[in-house]
Amino acid sequence: MKHSRGAAVHKATWAIACLVFGGTVNCALAESPSPTTHWGGLAYPDTHSKLELGYTGNRFTEFNREGERYNPVRETMGINLGTMSWTEHWKRFEGWSTNLTIGAGPTGEQPTRYLQNEFIHDMIYGIPKVPTDQTRDGVDFMVDSSITRWLPLLDQPKKIFVGIGSSTGSLYYEVSARVGIRGAKIGSSALSLLGWGETHNLAANFVRGFQWSAMGRIAQAYGGAAFRHVSPQNYILQTSLSWGIYDEQPLPKFEIETGVSMDSGLFVDFQGKTLEERFSSLATIRVRNFAFESWNDMVNRKDYGPTYGLRLTVDVYQWIAPLFQ
Numbered sequence: 001m002k003h004s005r006g007a008a009v010h011k012a013t014w015a016i017a018c019l020v021f022g023g024t025v026n027c028a029l030a031e032s033p034s035p036t037t038h039w040g041g042l043a044y045p046d047t048h049s050k051l052e053l054g055y056t057g058n059r060f061t062e063f064n065r066e067g068e069r070y071n072p073v074r075e076t077m078g079i080n081l082g083t084m085s086w087t088e089h090w091k092r093f094e095g096w097s098t099n100l101t102i103g104a105g106p107t108g109e110q111p112t113r114y115l116q117n118e119f120i121h122d123m124i125y126g127i128p129k130v131p132t133d134q135t136r137d138g139v140d141f142m143v144d145s146s147i148t149r150w151l152p153l154l155d156q157p158k159k160i161f162v163g164i165g166s167s168t169g170s171l172y173y174e175v176s177a178r179v180g181i182r183g184a185k186i187g188s189s190a191l192s193l194l195g196w197g198e199t200h201n202l203a204a205n206f207v208r209g210f211q212w213s214a215m216g217r218i219a220q221a222y223g224g225a226a227f228r229h230v231s232p233q234n235y236i237l238q239t240s241l242s243w244g245i246y247d248e249q250p251l252p253k254f255e256i257e258t259g260v261s262m263d264s265g266l267f268v269d270f271q272g273k274t275l276e277e278r279f280s281s282l283a284t285i286r287v288r289n290f291a292f293e294s295w296n297d298m299v300n301r302k303d304y305g306p307t308y309g310l311r312l313t314v315d316v317y318q319w320i321a322p323l324f325q
Helices: 002-022 112-125 186-193 202-208 317-324
Strands: 050-061 077-089 096-108 138-153 156-169 172-184 210-223 233-245 254-263 277-287 290-296 305-315
Touching: 050 112, 050 317, 077 112, 077 138, 112 305, 186 202, 186 210, 233 277
Parallel strands: none
Antiparallel strands: 050 077, 050 305, 077 096, 096 138, 138 156, 156 172, 172 210, 210 233, 233 254, 254 277, 277 290, 290 305
16 A cells, blocks of 8 residues: 555656646746755745746655664655745835745655665765655645845845745744845956956956855744654755856846755754754756756765755746736
């Protein structure tokens, strides 16, 4: 019976992936659905209006490759969510944006077990696989919402953000506040300081492509059906550097971004003490409306608890928005 449930989960997961890859619409990166924020994915608010469909996978492993247990959670989970994320920058309320992100899907072993054990551990690094015992099989969901105020950074409009948000669902519950800078044009600023702001040779255009982002986030969390033991309070510090080719359109022609995060910890150990985590966002690649992101706990050099994830999205805003105008 367990095998048949696992097979059903596997098929449903790849059905979601096929919808993502096989769609005829363009793609883009959305705001992070829970629990991505606590797995190391970039968690900044969207800088322009979007309506996106996507797939997000996050893996929680009960053991590391030496068989040591992470915390009181007695299950390994591959959390697969099909997501819809709507961000609106309101013309009527200039400088304000809202977001609603809904994610639901089958939790099971695949495809995250294959990616962790067969691909990363076996094929790439040749290291022992992470063992599993009991796994969570079922359907999980999360709903995230937020409101954000945008402010200028010197002469750059809508770069500083301040916002509040909430997350609820079968995994856990959380209310949060965040503040930070998104997409500060540090390359252009450096050229201006050097008096080369109007220079457009190859070297200047390369420097002009650099942008920097950073965020601080604090939250109050409560246990849910999947994660019953969580830290009451947590905070996240995140920073990232991107390089891209930009024009007058809101989405870049090409962009690659990498970042690091320090999380005071959503989870607690066997004594109830918070487990601090460190993550890296390995690569976020955007080509116009298409984006792919992957994150990992390799900064911690461990393989249990919240270990890694990946995400893709498709943006349908340009087709849907005109219907309501």
